[in-house]
Amino acid sequence: MISKSKRPLAGYRVVDFGQYIAGPAVAMMLADQGADVVHIDPPGGARWDNPAEAILNRGKRCVTLDLKTEEGVQQAIQLIRQADVVVENFRPGVMNRLGLGAVAMQVINPALVYLSLPGFSAKDESQSAIPAWEGVIAAAVGQFTDMGLNRILMGINPSFSPLPLASAYASVLGATSVNLALFAREKSGRGEVIEVPISAALMEGLAYNSMYVDELPDRYKSPRELEIQRRRRAGEPLNLNYEDLQEFLDPFYRTYECKDGRPFYTVCSSHTRHPIDCLKVLGIWDEIDAAGIPTHSAYQDLKDWPEDADCTIVSYPLSRDWADYVSTKMKVAFKTRTAYEWETLFGEAGVPGSAHRVTREWIHSEHALASGLMLTVDEPKYGPMLQFGNTCWLQGDTSVMDKQCAQPTSVEQVLQGWAEDTREVISVAAEAEPEGWLDGIRILDLTNVIAGPTIAATLARFGAEVISIDPPIPTLDPWNTIVFGMQANQGKTSALLDLKSGSGREVLLRLLPDIDVITINANDGQLQRLGLSYEELREINPEIILCQFDAYSGPKAGPRSDYSGYDDLAQATTGIMSRFGGGIDTPEEHAHFGTIDVLGGYCAAQAVAVALVNRAKGNGGSVARSSLIAAGQLIQVPFMYDYVNREPFNEPSGRQVKGSDPLYRCYQAADGWFFLALNKKTQIEDFKCVLNLPELEISMESDRHPLLEALFITQSRRYWEELFCPLDISCQPLVTMSQLREQNIMDESEANLDGAQSVAFIRFADHPCGYRLELIAPNSVRPLRSKVRVPVVMPKYGAHTVTLLQQLQFSDSEIEQMIEEGAAAIQWSDRYMPT
Structure with a gap:
């Protein structure tokens, strides 16, 4: 077991300026791994009035500072001077105006890792100043207009979802980047400035909704896609009802x-x-x-x-x-x-x-409680409160089960404690040529489908070398391996080997001593059958990190821990599908592919980053864990809790809902839809005044307001933007992902991951699949100093089998014999993509 003093992030100090979800969630994840986190609130208290605040601030010490005063700013600087990490998610420029910007803070603390999570990139002149509410970001990148094939077939557009996908994706990528920067700092001593635009993180999370394959053969399209094609060609309406839709599944x-x-x-x-x-x-x-x-x-x-x-x-x-x-x-x-x-x-x-x-049933289910996916925390305001657990964990770290509520404190108490806790002064190396955080790290990728391959693909962009090994005879169909793989297997080499055969075991014995990380999506039983248990691996390489990802696991064993599962099943079992569909009798998958899969891959990549920091501190290898359920709980953070006398689980749900309430909602203008969002405490009087509706009464019990609906449809979106923009009220036109892709696409030869736009795509005109391919650019994590790679395209499966075996000193005759016996293969099919 891992002692508290040897927890992965024990000894690291974090100053958390975050509000709402993304920033506080990053700091929560760092606290969940043992970091000492000090959360800063303004004098009026947290800006997000939701019981989930208690979850996001668990394990933290909370300080109230007025950053509008010189005294408050100086106290913040004193904290930052002694910190390892700063987290903030304000609009670009806010921290600079307060005198707390990244460049200034690194002057006083060169080893500082400074993470910003703006809604849109600071370089994005057209969007950086937008008030980046969760719904505004979703509207700006096409989430509400691309909510899956079901909604297209039913003719429902737009579709609102109350799930904070954008903040969930950004928070995990933010926490991962902080850990990777801390890992790199162990060698260089240098801090880092990192920007993770929440809009870019959302777009990467919805990668499979936005990817485009020109002239993709019909055999790779679902019955729903084919029916949409047929109806559009025939000029028939997209108006299926829910019951008839089921027959196209x-x-x-x-x-x-x-x-x-x-x-x-x-x-x-x-x-x-x-x-x-x-x-x-x-x-x-x-x-x-x-x-x-x-x-x-x-x-x-x-x-x-x-x-x-x-x-x-x-x-x-x-x-x-x-x-x-x-x-x-x-x-x-x-x-x-x-x-x-x-x-x-x-x-x-x-x-x-x-x-x-439904979500409440999941929260109280036997497996959720037994596995530690749901935990009880004693809250002064709510009493014993059921909360979702860690997004990732290291096996044996029993402290992940021990959650404490936020503790109010003062700056003086924090600084006194930090002064008494003397630590070695970090030696900062001279500036060097930019390199990736993971240069020199080798990953053996044994995963499949979406979530698993996303783990190593996420890490490859930071310099890791990834060797992907699949079986000689495919166990998954081409739709899952090739179509999905063109996104998730970028930046990897590919070999086909039977690791259960004698010669396959010999490959592992030669390969493992030089491997830092193994990624695999398998439960404990499958690992034992493959001979890949951690006990067996560490005998070969004591420093190795095994990243084990599966569907249902938590920190402890539960009745479903070894069950197989996919994204959709995590949606079904935790209540996402019931909420999206409007009830348990009409469940619908949320946003088609990748709602949880991609986030699950990010969570496991975060687990690897935590394990690397732990190893760099001299604690050796470990088993890094996460699961689809852990990810599925995070994207329900506003609802994933319960306590005695909790208000009813009645958040917006169903097919016809357009928002949470009349002031946070999709509205139709004369020329299309837009998303309205404003602060109900401070902006409602300005809102009434500019509309010349001083007597307007708005009930927040419903998401509809007929008077506003009738008013907004009379003018264009541009008209409403120009009316509301001077008041800092959000009026964001809804776009489609295809529109966004067409407006922000780069050719492969000119790809730049540090461009001005918040969201970018890459066009592969001559992709080896034989079709023109357009994919989201991996630009959601933007370090100032270290390098991020544009990944090479996914090779054909088996393209590097022979090369890998040669590098491992197998002779030509041995390689030929392995291929002849079926222990190795150089391809699954004659074509990259069977047609």
């Missing part, structure tokens, strides 16, 4: 009603084993097999498929005829048991599936 990627009426969600369409195992658990595989459903490999071109085959059960999606046949059988089977009975049967069989829950 693949049978292995949809919701079924169970015996008790509770819906159950299956996501069994990715792994080649899961569809058949799902049908076996349901007791209907033999019948469907006898009906002749195709089972051939999907890694052939369509022309090479068996005659008359229009799909295969081992690849998403099934054809419409087979989908109708299989789903009809599955509907009947699911009616024979309750949803929780199926959840246990699926979980024990290693098949991904989950009963739908």
Whole structure:
């Protein structure tokens, strides 16, 4: 077990100026790892009036400072002079005007790591001054107009979501960057200035919604995408109702009603084993097999498929005829048991599936409590309060379970304690050529799909060398490996090896002594079967870090810890789908791909960064952990808590909701939609005055206000922008992600990750997949001194198998034998992307 004095960030001092979610969440994550965090509030108290403030400030000491006075600024400077990290999420320029800007603070403390989380980049002249409310950022990058295929088919646009995706993505990337900068500081002694624009973080988190593949073959499109195409070509309206929409979902990627009426969600369409195992658990595989459903490999071109085959059960999606046949059988089977009975049967069989829950049910569920994903913290205001736990943790660090409420204190008490806690003075090296935080770090990537590969892809941009190894025979279909991989596997080399074979084990034995980090998405049972337990690894390399990521794990074991799962199942089990759909009877997936997957990858990358800091302090290797559920809880921070007499769980939900209340909402103008946001305490009188509505009464109990709806539609968005802008009231036009991509795209040869725009895309005109590809640029983390790479494109799977084996001193004859025996391969398919 890890003692408190040897916790990963023990001894590091953080000054947290953050308000609302993003900044305080970064500091919370640092406190969760043992850092001494001092949170600064203005005299009037926290700016965000939400019980979740108690979560974001747990483990911190809280100080009230008036930064509008010289005395308050000087006290802040005294704190910063003794600190390792500063976190702030004000608009660009605010800290400079207070005399607390990054450059000035590094003059007095050259070892300081200074993190800013503005809504939009300080270099972005067109947007940096915008009041960056969560909803404003979402509107500005297209989140509300690209909320998934379901909403497109139902003709619902825009769609509001109360989940703070932008702040969640930015906070984890911010915490990761702070840890990586501290890791690099152990060698250089130099601090760093880092900007993480929240808008850029959101766009990276929604990477799979915004990616564009020109002329992508229909075989890689879902039934919903094909129906959207068909309707648009035929000039038919996009007006499906919720019930009819369900029939356009693949049978292995949809919701079924169970015996008790509770819906159950299956996501069994990715792994080649899961569809058949799902049908076996349901007791209907033999019948469907006898009906002749195709089972051939999907890694052939369509022309090479068996005659008359229009799909295969081992690849998403099934054809419409087979989908109708299989789903009809599955509907009947699911009616024979309750949803929780199926959840246990699926979980024990290693098949991904989950009963739908609302958030309160999840918070109080057996697994959430037993696993430490939910924890009880004694709060002076709320009493015993259930809160979500760590976003990541090191195995054996039992202190992650011991959360304390925020402690009020004074600057004098903090400075006295820091003065008594003498520490070694950091020696600052001379300025050198910029390098990546992770230059020299080698990562062995054994992950798949989205969340897992995102871990190493996130770290590769900072200089890590990533070797990706997949099995010689693919276990996932081309949609999951190739289409998703073009985003998540950038910056990596690719080899195909059977690590369970004798020669595969020999590859590991030669490779592991020079590996710093292994990333794998597997539960404990799978690790044991692969011979990759931490005990076995550390015998070869005591300094190695094993990053283990899975679906349901927490710091302790729970009944579902070894269950398999995907993004959608984390949504289903924690209540996201019920909230988005408007109730447990009408659940909908949130924002299509990557809502939790990408964030989960970021959380695990943060775990690696924490483990690297821990190792740099002389504590050796460790097991760095995170899970999809840990990420799924973070994006529900405004709602992921409970206590006696808590107000009802009645946050905005459902298909028709356009905002949280009439003053934080999407409105339709004469020429399109915009998002309105204002401070209800300080700006409402100005709002009424400029609209010439002094008697306007607004109830915050509803998100609708008919008078405002009727008024706003009479003028253009530009008109309302020009009216509200002088009052600092946000009036942000809604854009689509495709519009944003077209306006902010760079060619691969000219890609610049330090440009002026907050959000940028890269066009790969000659991508090896054979199609023009456009992807989000990895520019959400912007260090001042260290280098960030533009990643090389994802290679064809197996492109580096032979090269890697040669580097490990295998002879040509040994390599040929490994390929002949199937222990190694140089490709999965003739083409990069089978057509």
